[in-house]
Amino acid sequence: MARIRKVLRLGIVFSVLALALPLISLKSQEESPGRSFVLPNGLNVFLYEKHDLPLVNIVVSVNAGSKDETDATNGIAHLLEHCLLFRGTGSRSGNEVSRDVRRHGAYFNANTGQDLTVFEISLPSGEADFALRNEKEVLFDFALTQADLDEEKAVVLEEMNQTDDDPQRHGMDLVMRCLFNGHPYGRPVYGRPDVVRAARVEELRDFHAKYYVPNNCALAAVGDFRSREMEERVRAIFGPLEKAGLEPASIAKARLLGKSVTCQEEKDVKEAYLFIAYIGPDCNHPDQYAMDLLTEALGRGFNPLLNIALRSRRDLVQNLNMAYIPGRFGGAVIVSLTLDPGNIAAATREALNYLRKSREENFSQDDFMGDEKYSVFDFLGSAKNRIRFSAEQAEESGLTLASSLARFMLQNERKDPGRFLDHIARTNSGDLRKAASVYFGKGQCAVISIVPKKAAEAGRKD
Amino acid sequence: MARSWIAVAACLTFQAVALIAQQSSRPPPWKEKPEKLRLVAGMDCLYQRDLSSPITSVQLFIPGGKSAVPGGKDGLSYLATRLTLEIPDLSVAQDVMFHGTRMDVAVFEDCSVVGVECFSENLDDALRVVSKIVQDPLFSGVRIDNIKNVMSIYGKAEEDEAAEAGQGAAMRVFFGGQGYGSALFGTEASLKAIGKKDIKAYYARFFTKGQVLFSVCSDLEKDKVRPLLERYFVKFKEPRAEDGLPPSPPSLPVDRTIVLDRDTKQTYVGRAFLLPPVTAGNWAKGYLLEVLLGKGPGSRLWDLRASGRLAYNVGARMTWMKTCGVLEAYLETEKEKKGQAVSALDETLRTLHEKGVTEEELRMTRSLARAQLLRANEAKKPRAQAMGVWEVLGLGFDYLSNVFDNIDAVTAAELNAFIKEVLDPDKSVLVLVGRTSLP
Numbered sequence: 001m002a003r004i005r006k007v008l009r010l011g012i013v014f015s016v017l018a019l020a021l022p023l024i025s026l027k028s029q030e031e032s033p034g035r036s037f038v039l040p041n042g043l044n045v046f047l048y049e050k051h052d053l054p055l056v057n058i059v060v061s062v063n064a065g066s067k068d069e070t071d072a073t074n075g076i077a078h079l080l081e082h083c084l085l086f087r088g089t090g091s092r093s094g095n096e097v098s099r100d101v102r103r104h105g106a107y108f109n110a111n112t113g114q115d116l117t118v119f120e121i122s123l124p125s126g127e128a129d130f131a132l133r134n135e136k137e138v139l140f141d142f143a144l145t146q147a148d149l150d151e152e153k154a155v156v157l158e159e160m161n162q163t164d165d166d167p168q169r170h171g172m173d174l175v176m177r178c179l180f181n182g183h184p185y186g187r188p189v190y191g192r193p194d195v196v197r198a199a200r201v202e203e204l205r206d207f208h209a210k211y212y213v214p215n216n217c218a219l220a221a222v223g224d225f226r227s228r229e230m231e232e233r234v235r236a237i238f239g240p241l242e243k244a245g246l247e248p249a250s251i252a253k254a255r256l257l258g259k260s261v262t263c264q265e266e267k268d269v270k271e272a273y274l275f276i277a278y279i280g281p282d283c284n285h286p287d288q289y290a291m292d293l294l295t296e297a298l299g300r301g302f303n304p305l306l307n308i309a310l311r312s313r314r315d316l317v318q319n320l321n322m323a324y325i326p327g328r329f330g331g332a333v334i335v336s337l338t339l340d341p342g343n344i345a346a347a348t349r350e351a352l353n354y355l356r357k358s359r360e361e362n363f364s365q366d367d368f369m370g371d372e373k374y375s376v377f378d379f380l381g382s383a384k385n386r387i388r389f390s391a392e393q394a395e396e397s398g399l400t401l402a403s404s405l406a407r408f409m410l411q412n413e414r415k416d417p418g419r420f421l422d423h424i425a426r427t428n429s430g431d432l433r434k435a436a437s438v439y440f441g442k443g444q445c446a447v448i449s450i451v452p453k454k455a456a457e458a459g460r461k462d
Numbered sequence: 463m464a465r466s467w468i469a470v471a472a473c474l475t476f477q478a479v480a481l482i483a484q485q486s487s488r489p490p491p492w493k494e495k496p497e498k499l500r501l502v503a504g505m506d507c508l509y510q511r512d513l514s515s516p517i518t519s520v521q522l523f524i525p526g527g528k529s530a531v532p533g534g535k536d537g538l539s540y541l542a543t544r545l546t547l548e549i550p551d552l553s554v555a556q557d558v559m560f561h562g563t564r565m566d567v568a569v570f571e572d573c574s575v576v577g578v579e580c581f582s583e584n585l586d587d588a589l590r591v592v593s594k595i596v597q598d599p600l601f602s603g604v605r606i607d608n609i610k611n612v613m614s615i616y617g618k619a620e621e622d623e624a625a626e627a628g629q630g631a632a633m634r635v636f637f638g639g640q641g642y643g644s645a646l647f648g649t650e651a652s653l654k655a656i657g658k659k660d661i662k663a664y665y666a667r668f669f670t671k672g673q674v675l676f677s678v679c680s681d682l683e684k685d686k687v688r689p690l691l692e693r694y695f696v697k698f699k700e701p702r703a704e705d706g707l708p709p710s711p712p713s714l715p716v717d718r719t720i721v722l723d724r725d726t727k728q729t730y731v732g733r734a735f736l737l738p739p740v741t742a743g744n745w746a747k748g749y750l751l752e753v754l755l756g757k758g759p760g761s762r763l764w765d766l767r768a769s770g771r772l773a774y775n776v777g778a779r780m781t782w783m784k785t786c787g788v789l790e791a792y793l794e795t796e797k798e799k800k801g802q803a804v805s806a807l808d809e810t811l812r813t814l815h816e817k818g819v820t821e822e823e824l825r826m827t828r829s830l831a832r833a834q835l836l837r838a839n840e841a842k843k844p845r846a847q848a849m850g851v852w853e854v855l856g857l858g859f860d861y862l863s864n865v866f867d868n869i870d871a872v873t874a875a876e877l878n879a880f881i882k883e884v885l886d887p888d889k890s891v892l893v894l895v896g897r898t899s900l901p
Binding site: 054085095097099101104106122151155156157158161167268270271318319338385386388389395399453 | 491492493512513514515516517552553555556559560561562564579580581611612615618619621622623624724725726727728758759760761764767768769771772773774775794795796825826827829830831832833834836837840841842
């Protein structure tokens with residue numbers, strides 16, 4: 001029917017991720033239609049009534065991702081997610097699960113990241129019981145055969161090829177590898193092709209046994225239900241799962257880069273893609289709010305500061321976006337640019353120069369004296385409003401909300417995280433300058449470029 | 463497992479009655495019914511109240527879209543529409559953006575859309591600014607060149623995505639490279655060929671009082687939204703009598719294999735089919751076919767992934783226009799498996815064409831289609847856009863309310879007749895994007 005331009009696709013994806021943490025604390029306890037509890041077996045649960053449409057969204061997050069792999073098992077977490085989702089359980093084959101899911105009108109998917117693996121199901125509200133039983137069986141009743149695993153390996157290898165062909169996704173993959181080199185976050189989430197090809201069902205079973213236990217998971221349900229009834233269902237269905245002994249992951253927080261890293265790759269693309277990335281605060285760090293706002297002011301929305309800097313003397317870039325991805329053991333701040341291949345060197349220079357100097361920037365009208373304050377644009381105020389808008393808009397989608405809640409329950413380490421928007425409201429221009437100084441001033445960066453093949457050849461000739 | 467055709471046919475009457483009875487007792491999914499308001503200036507406004515967030519989405523539909531793009535002027539619809547969102551005064555733009563207001567442009571097959579999303583408390587300010595620029599745009603040479611540059615980049619980025627490039631190629635051959643078959647963001651040559659005169663003519667033809675349509679989803683009451691639209695949108699001119707060419711009809715090309723060569727690890731393999739003109743029934747059947755073929759685990763194409771080991775990404779995509787529709791079935795496969803993928807895709811489509819669906823499969827597909835439609839239209843912006851597009855297509859904005867009835871009303875026999883008509887292999891084109899020199 002239509003083709004909608006996805007100009008800021010990358011940014012939207014990041015926005016959703018960035019919203020994962022704050023959403024739970026959007027509302028005060030009195031006005032919140034949600035309730036949370038922990039089952040005796042350790043499963044964290046959050047229920048949130050949303051009666052706009054007759055849908056129920058259930059998301060289970062598992063504290064297992066590529067961070068929990070080794071180089072020798074890199075790719076196992078993602079491969080396991082595929083197998084659990086599509087290759088059946090002890091009582092149903094993969095085809096039977098697919099058929100059941102369709103019959104109940106369910107959207108059924110999962111995704112794996114550095115920190116977590118997240119399983120989502122969304123379906124008509126009358127089917128909530130099926131959704132809960134299905135999620136429990138799919139996640140916890142492991143019965144994979146080597147034959148099924150071998151079939152799914154081919155699918156995963158195709159996914160890896162697809163990622164490699166997509167300059168944006170491939171670029172992001174390279175960013176994480178370079179930025180977190182030597183840290184578990186530096187391992188590609190999709191894994192290594194040789195590890196995936198050689199994977200044995202025993203390895204997946206061991207990984208599953210270790211991490212897919214209720215006290216390492218969180219469940220969020222958002223939708224058209226009554227919390228009391230939903231709580232009873234959750235207790236009845238997930239309660240019998242047994243708690244397991246589990247060592248919490250001992251992973252060091254990522255450190256600022258001591259030395260800049262540069263990487264360029266050639267691909268059959270029409271444009272050049274440039275990524276400039278820094279280590280940022282992790283998702284429990286108090287600097288996260290300043291970094292959220294700094295990212296908005298510098299690289300998002302209408303004519304942000306970095307855009308102005310890159311276009312003041314020459315029109316160096318065609319498209320610019322900036323994202324902050326806060327993980328549990330470190331964050332990534334990524335500027336992504338689309339540009340003419342001939343402008344890569346100049347754009348990199350200008351961007352790095354500006355980011356380094358952003359610790360001196362006046363982000364708010366309050367940074368100015370007298371009448372001048374009324375003639376300048378309030379980048380900080382604008383960033384706050386845009387974040388508030390994104391947070392409110394996220395409430396329109398039950399699945400986004402459920403996914404955010406399920407992630408938050410496992411990622412949050414603070415006793416009283418407070419309301420996200422209150423933190424945002426309290427952050428001032430000095431906080432942004434301090435964050436810029438710490439993360440862009442002291443830290444070095446990773447610069448990744450993907451260029452058209454012919455441009456790379458021409459560059460070599462020069 | 464599968465019932466015979468005779469048995470299915472025999473059940474039809476009973477099942478249709480059962481479905482209607484079931485449907486009539488089912489409460490409507492939307493809390494508030496959408497309605498059409500007539501503004502004093504003579505324009506229509508589709509409106510639905512929604513209290514899920516303190517946000518208002520206003521979508522301004524302008525007829526034309528890709529269908530109104532003449533040969534050699536690819537990108538004209540996007541360029542003209544995008545220029546209406548260029549705010550002349552930076553301080554005004556910043557003022558709007560300060561409040562978190564978002565504005566964007568989309569071009570569909572039969573219309574273009576200017577979208578505004580804002581906190582409802584800021585709707586007055588947002589509409590004041592947007593109405594001013596949309597009704598009195600400045601088509602200066604500098605602005606035109608700037609937008610052309612941006613379009614050139616978007617066009618290249620789209621070419622870098624195999625599935626987008628594949629869809630563009632299919633549309634190009636079905637519609638002879640013009641109208642629906644034109645490139646959304648233009649080509650190097652077409653962008654050069656578009657002058658200020660073309661843009662002004664496009665604007666004068668479509669941005670008129672009788673043709674512009676609003677679609678609004680908001681937590682505000684209609685009595686708060688309507689006066690704002692009536693106050694700010696009074697300057698559109700009356701439409702002119704002459705109204706250009708009708709949309710070009712599709713035709714089957716002589717060469718039915720399209721190849722776009724790319725040095726990539728994967729090859730996009732797609733087959734595209736033409737659909738009959740859009741009606742309430744055909745839209746529902748088309749949607750069911752799209753879901754049946756390529757949406758989620760258990761779809762017909764899913765087997766190419768799950769058992770065939772041919773792909774990660776399999777899918778189907780439907781594009782409706784006033785005159786017809788286009789359905790694509792596709793997968794993205796390792797370049798060495800291209801030949802195998804073409805055979806497997808064709809075999810899947812041939813089986814469906816010859817044998818059709820069973821009653822059970824239709825029931826499952828219907829469940830998924832209904833829920834999928836709810837999810838797709840859960841947020842305000844996509845719902846406001848869906849209402850507008852259905853209105854433009856001639857199905858009426860209230861298709862939002864009765865699309866579920868239409869889906870439930872499709873019988874297996876009707877869907878199979880539709881499949882028989884649509885999935886005719888002799889009336890399809892094959893699209894390959896990737897390393898095509900390999901066997």
